[in-house]
Amino acid sequence: MSNPVQDQYEAYPYPGRNPAEEKARLITGSPSRLLEIDHYLFGGRRDWTRPFRALVAGGGTGDATVMLAQQLADARTPAEIVYLDLSSASRAIAEQRIAARGLANVRFLNGSLLELGALGLGGFDYIDCCGVLHHLPDPAAGLASLTGALAPGGGIGLMVYGEYGRTGVYPLQAALRQLAGDMPLNEQVGLAKQLLKILPATNAFRQNRILGDHQRGDAELVDLLLHRQDRAYTVPQLAELAAGAGLAVASFIEPIRYDPGLYLADPALAKRAATLPALEQAALAERLASNMKLHIAYLTREAGSVARPSPDAIPLLIEWDAAAIAKSVQQQGAIKGAFDGLPVTLPLPRQAPAILSRIDGRRTLSDIQREMEKLPDWAAFMTLFQPIYRALNGINRLVLRF
Ligand SMILES: C[S@@+](CC[C@H](N)C(=O)[O-])C[C@H]1O[C@@H](n2cnc3c(N)ncnc32)[C@H](O)[C@@H]1O
Known part of the structure; x- marks a missing residue:
């Protein structure tokens, strides 16, 4: 079954990881944080006490496997994570990382994601496939194979290379x-x-x-x-890949990078861009920014899987401390950061620190609204909350749960 891609990852397991470091830190990222899976694929309504099956297709040295296994164990979810990769050297490292954490919810397999049908693994609620499809001779066949392994209502967290950001490669x-x-x-x-x-x-x-x-x-x-099998995708090409497997893009990560308004300081141009259909807006954003070296997307069969702000939604910060972010916004009046070389400032309303400081994992948006002075009703609250949500969800730091 040897092929050049397999040989490469036997000799150079990717990414380079030392299992001894599991004692010191957990590597987290997108896709596949539980909070993101819930928000983007299950409308923020998944019951994590129910059994959950995940496949990490092309798991490499284990980043997504370790993160999923740890987060599901922490949530006490009865879970099975199946790690699948061609490379036995990569699998050995991933196995050592899981062992170092004392986790018992992962099953390791060597094999090809193209043979999922024959492996008889059953249906998965979630499939992580990160940095793999663009190394297949036929990525569409790969995504079709993954889609065939999805349980009803399940979804995929995908990463493929982005064309413009890889200029010169x-x-x-x-x-x-x-x-x-x-x-x-x-x-x-x-x-x-x-x-x-x-x-x-x-x-x-x-x-x-x-x-x-x-x-x-x-x-x-x-x-x-030095890769022998490697291609990159534009947004329309990725959308076509998804559609070919009967899937739609629920969201790109980080969402605001795919909003052309982020790049169009001219209000008239921003207004024109906002009239385009969602995928065309994302394609325009990519063309304007030119700095997307990869695309992370959550894919589903059915539209409408993404949580939306409503009174009973509980806002949750992703790996951010509410008090610290509220203080920083108080001082700067904005969220400031950078996306792959592009400095970004996202101005927030004056009341944003008071709203942010109330995010505690328990309060709903309507709880927060009722605690805010001079915000008599939901409509007034939403006028303030929308730009906060656009900014913080946009940079993938805020999601919703019900
Ligand atoms: C760039 S690495 C990504 C590893 C991991 N997903 C990550 O993001 O850290 C690509 C991985 O895909 C695996 N791979 C390539 N083709 C595969 C296939 N047909 N079936 C299963 N794994 C495959 C390789 O062996 C390699 O470990």
């Missing part, structure tokens, strides 16, 4: 194949490092400041520059 990959394609992979790594030092100043990869993965380690350098 593919010409450099081709140059490296010309210079070193006939060498063993470890020698190609050495040659690639040499070449990186002497790239001409005009080289598109050298000019692309948002790509730094290759500096983290050899596995990351191989993955970025």
Whole structure:
């Protein structure tokens, strides 16, 4: 069953991880945080006391598997996570990470996600497939296979490369194949490092400041520059991939990056953009920003899986402290940050700190509204809350649960 992609990940399991570090930290990220899965795929209404089955397809060295397993154990959810990957070297690292945490809710398998039908694993409520489909000869067949393994009402957390943010990668990959394609992979790594030092100043990869993965380690350098099977997607191409499998994009992450209004300071232009259908808005945002090096999307069969603000919704912050964020917004009047080289300021209403400081995992939006002075009704509250929600949900720090 050997193929060049499998051989690569046997020699260079990705990403480079040391199981001993599990004692010190939990790596979290999108997709696949439980809070995100609930918000984007289950309308914020999943009962986590009920059994949950997840598949991590192309699990690599285990980031998503470890995060899911830990979060489901913490939630005391009766869960089974199936880890599946071609690479036995990657699986060994993922297994050691799960063992280091003393978790018992993961089943490890070596095999191809293309053979899910034959593996007879049953239906999954959720499938994580991160950085894998773009390495298949036929990504559409891969997504169709995953979709066939979804339980009714289930959904997928997907990551594929973004075309514009990877400017310069593919010409450099081709140059490296010309210079070193006939060498063993470890020698190609050495040659690639040499070449990186002497790239001409005009080289598109050298000019692309948002790509730094290759500096983290050899596995990351191989993955970025020496891959044998690798493509990238624009938003319309990703939407087409999803539609081909009978799926729709429930949301991109971070949502606000896919809102062209973020990039259009001219109100007339922003207004024109806002009239476009949602996917066209996302495509426009990608074209304007040019800095999306990957796309994270939650995919479902049925529309309407995303939670929406309503009086009984409980707002939850993702890995942020309410008091700290309220204080920072009080001082700055805005949320400030950067997306892959683009500084972003999201102004918030004067009352935002008072609202944010009340987010405690128990209060509903209507509880918060009733505690706010001079906000007599829900409509008045929503006028204030909408820009807060657009900003904080937009940067993937705020979700809803019921
Ligand atoms: C770039 S790594 C991503 C690992 C992990 N999902 C992550 O995001 O950290 C791609 C992984 O997909 C696996 N892979 C590639 N093709 C596969 C297939 N057909 N079936 C299962 N796994 C596959 C590789 O072995 C590799 O571990």
